[in-house]
Amino acid sequence: MQFGYSEVCLEHDPGPRHPETPDRLRAIRERLKRKHGVEYVDAGPADLETIAAVHDREYVESVEEFCADGGGDWDPDTSAVEATWDxxxxxxxxxxxxxxxxxxxxxxxxxxxxxxxxxxxxAVYDDAMGFCFANNAAIAAQHALDSDDFDVERVAIVDWDVHHGNGTQDIFYDRDDVVFVSLHEQGLYPGTGDVDETGEGAGTGATMNFPLPAGTGDAAYLAAVDGPITTVLEDADIDLLLVSAGFDAHRHDPISRIRLSTEAYALLTDRLRAVADECNAGLAFVLEGGYSLDVLADSVAMVHETFDGREPIEPNGDFSDDAAAVIEDVADAHGL
Known part of the structure; x- marks a missing residue:
């Protein structure tokens, strides 16, 4: 794979006890040293206009000023230093x-x-929260839609981070040019992402949420992807599939109770690659969460290995009635 990476991203340091540490990127890089075919690209910074395409401009300017003044605690979870804006x-x-x-x-x-x-x-339209200041995936999706170089009419964002992607949902909730799908743990921060949150106005039906119960494992995630998610994405005529790739749904992540294996990320990658191919859509990944350094590094490496020719291993066993009920409710909410 090609990995976008910049040393500048290491300079954002929320503090020694904060889980979103620069060591997350260092661990990934160290793990990928063992892999063949890894390439790194250091892209240039996005300008304020690109960020403000999905965020309130006054909010974006306030974040820049907050960092220029030395940063601090934006809220109890979200901290910045002077280098955070860069x-x-x-x-x-x-x-x-x-x-x-x-x-x-x-x-x-x-x-x-x-x-x-x-x-x-x-990161919602006009505020930071949950370690996030600017919504990378949303900004990238809008960048694709606005680009004169590509004919992009519809983008899909699939968020497999264990937390609901409330910011992405907030930004695109009333639009039909971005399909947003989130698989997340029910009741976990930030407490949004119910099945009946399906969009409004022009965006009605373009948001799909799977609030899965604690203890859910690989088989249920695959059933969601193989069923409602694949159906919706293939019907949406998408030009780009963007994965908000958090790895904190792993069974060994310290801040969640979803029970995915490392192998699950190979399986999810393989399934979404097949969907992108079927739709003739571009496919890209954007890092979100993941707070066990070893698990995060191994899981990113597993995504890479999947594109390097490794065949994923299908899981054994069924999944709970509660997880099955969520998947069924989602299908019903979207008329599937």
Missing amino acids: AIQHSTGLACWAVDAALEGASGRQTPFSLGRPPGHH
Whole structure:
């Protein structure tokens, strides 16, 4: 794979006890040293106009000023230092690079994966939260839609981070040019993402949420992808599939109770690659969460291995009635 990476993103440091540490990127890089076919690209920073295409401009300017003044605690979870603004610009720039590369035809072993931080999927239109200041995936999706270089009419964002991508949903909730799908743990921060949150206005039906119960494992995630998610994405006539790739749904992540294996990320990658191929859509990945350093590094490496020719291993066993009920409810909510 091609990995977007910038040393500038290491300069964002929320503090020694914060889980969203620069060591996350260092661990990924160290793990990928063992893999063949890894390439790194350092894209340029996104400018304020690109970020403000999906965020309130006054909010974006306030974040820049907040960092210039030395940063601090924006809220109890979300902190910045002076260097955070540069990291935000490079993280969003890397996400935009990833979609550009995908739309230019990068695929297979050249599939792009943006390793930026701070992460983004909790950042709403006019506020930061949940470690996130700028919504990298949303900015990249809008960048693709606005680009004169590509004929992009509809983008899909699939968010497999264990937390609901409330910021991405907030930004695109009333639009039909972005299909947003989130698989997340029910009741976990930020407490949004119910099945009946399906969009409004022109965006009615373009948001799909799977609030899965604690303890859910690989088989249920695959059933969701193989069923309602694939159906909706293939019907949507998408030009770009963007994965908000958090790895905190892993069974060994310290802040969640979803029970995915490392192998699950190979399986999910393989399934979504097949959907993108069927839709003739570009495919790109943008890093979100993941807070066990070893698990995060192994899981990113597993995504890479999937594009490097490794065949995923199908899981054994069924899944709970509660998880099955969520998948059925989602299908019903979308008329499937």
